[in-house]
Amino acid sequence: MNEIKFELRWLNCLWLMVPLLLWNIILAPKITLEKINSDANSPAWLLTAENITRIIVFAFPLLLPLKVQDGFSKSGLTIYLAGTLIYFASWFPLIWMPGSVWSQSTVGLLAPRITPLLPFLGIALIGRSIPYALVSALFIVLHTWHGIQNLTV
Numbered sequence: 001m002n003e004i005k006f007e008l009r010w011l012n013c014l015w016l017m018v019p020l021l022l023w024n025i026i027l028a029p030k031i032t033l034e035k036i037n038s039d040a041n042s043p044a045w046l047l048t049a050e051n052i053t054r055i056i057v058f059a060f061p062l063l064l065p066l067k068v069q070d071g072f073s074k075s076g077l078t079i080y081l082a083g084t085l086i087y088f089a090s091w092f093p094l095i096w097m098p099g100s101v102w103s104q105s106t107v108g109l110l111a112p113r114i115t116p117l118l119p120f121l122g123i124a125l126i127g128r129s130i131p132y133a134l135v136s137a138l139f140i141v142l143h144t145w146h147g148i149q150n151l152t153v
Helices: 014-030 044-063 071-096 106-114 117-126 130-150
Strands: none
Touching: 014 044, 014 071, 014 117, 044 130, 071 106, 071 117, 106 130, 117 130
């Protein structure tokens, strides 16, 4: 029987979360659109579920080795890098042009909630972790659902 073995290592996928965390910490206060920041229309259970999955998604990579050696993990790194750039780019219109058609559109408002799936998928491939991919997808569903409820603000 195959068993899943997690081992803490210094070189783990948590390092890949650092740019995403810093981006959020530094730039989140610059997004002032109520449709992004409001929790008013979301039930407490949704906010709780979103926060629990967020903690798991950001902590789980600590258990995933950061080894980019084969085609599988190299594909994961490519998806991570491209996905991170796309995620970062999704914030710019909301910060610099909050009144633009894009920033007021459903796609524009939800882009920063949906696009993190790409770097998370890259991390899952690098760490070879289906459970991480699944919990990341669940987080994105909850995070996006929360965002959809904000659209009515």
